Amino acid sequence: MKLGFLPPFLRPHITSGEWVASLAGMLEAQGVESVWAVEHVIIAEDYEPLYPYSDDGRIPGGPSPDTVMPDPLEWLSWVAASSSTLRVGTAVVVASQHSAAILAKRAATLDALSGGRLLLGVGLGWQREEYEAIGVPYRDRGRRLDETIEAMRALWASGPASYEGRHIQFERVNMDTKPARAGGIPIHIGGSSEFAARRAGRHGDGFFPFVISPDDLAARIEDIHDAAREAGRDPAEIEISVWPGSWDASRSLDLELVRSYVALGASRLILSSRESGASSDIEEIRAGIDRYQQEIIARL
Template sequence: MKFGVMFANTGPFATPEGAAAIAQAAEQAGFDSIWTVEHVVVPVGYQSEYPYDKSGRMPGGEHTDIPDPLVWLAYVAAHTTTLKLGTGIVIANQRNPLVLAKEVATLDVLSGGRLLFGVGVGWLREEFDALGVPFEGRGKRLDECIEVMRALWSQDEASFEGELTSFRRAVSRPKPVAGTVPVIVGGHSNAAARRAGRLGDGFFPGKGSNERLRELFGIMRDAALEAGRDPEAIELTTGGAAAFAPDPVAALRELEEDLGVHRVVIPPLAFDPEEVGPALARFGDDVIAKVA
């Protein structure tokens, strides 16, 4: 099993010193990846419900630093050597897919092929309104965005004809190191599971009990088979509640053996650049060394 550090680009880790500290600490502690979050803007007083906390509000409030994930990961890439660079997630349907394809491929090349490109539909309606992007239809927009990016990454002179995007013989270089970038579909809904099955190289439900994860993974696998794809080739990532169970080794092995989970991500464990290294090192010794 592999392990990642989530929420890595927030708060104190938004600074150059903080970014380098958490990334290097994660690499040294045995984590395989580091994962960012994204909001271009957070409108003050938003009414949309944040889905990952019982309060319905984002941790830290509207004024927490959240650097652009791709720029932040480019900085981290220069301070690490093996650490995978994960976006968890980029709200890709808020962006121009041609510009995004260029940004993603550039980061992948500069990092030596280390990018894991997590995408999702987004939940903050007020952010979409501020950006002038329709909130309705965002799932369809994300599907097409993924297809556009893959066309630009894989074709020397790319052509695409979709409902929202159309171009012919467009050249976009550099190309990703492996010819493409792994697309990890984030989300804990049935629609996200189906999208992962149809289009994803990975699936990352941000929350859910083991029973709910089993259901989501089943939906994903059925969708993959319907699309003529191999569901076993889709990498599964989950949140890290099991890592903090009374017996974390047993809980993590259950995720791996019974549900087929490949990676678990946890929060930074310390929101201080000076303390995050020892905290992640302890987790590496106590958990990763016994499970990975």
């Protein structure tokens, strides 16, 4: 079982290079497989409460005067440079807000520099105000995301690339920086809805639901398999990652819950900062991860 870690974002220390390097060194020594980063370009002061992973529709702990959320690819480049085996993943890049060509180039650069360690998690986001501030239409963002995935893969392949979509078009262009891996960068689809699962079946190398019950995960896996078969893909090749504790620390230490995820085919568990404490103290975070490894991972 692979174990990933999503650090305590929204805290000022997340942009301390010294702290990030210490965190990466500790996680690598602890046997953690991957480190993940989230993205919001902006958070509106008075956003509509549509955040899907809390009861009140608000982001826990933010925004506030000390909220810090750095760009995930730049932040992960520091993690990669401070480690030799840690995989680095986005959870998620709101790819439908980005230029497909620029995102493809940035991701390929990080993958090349890290020796093929990037896992590119992509999703739609939920904050209409963020789309409006960036200048990208909120409407039809699902179609835009699908095209972004297809266009990036075209640009990562060898030879001149062409793509013709509703939102993205280019003809016989070359992107001079390629990912380290010949097959391109693994793309993981974030989200917990049927739409996200079906997108993973059509386009994804992985599926990463953030807060989901075993029953709902079973339904989403069925959606993935249906969509994959319809697209002529092998459903078994789509990796399932889960966030076992969501925002409730007591759930993260529920062995039977995690066993249920594993029985459904999950191959990666990603702990969030809430599950191992939101402290900036590296030893405190290490102790939380060690407890999880001893009480959960070792008993699966």
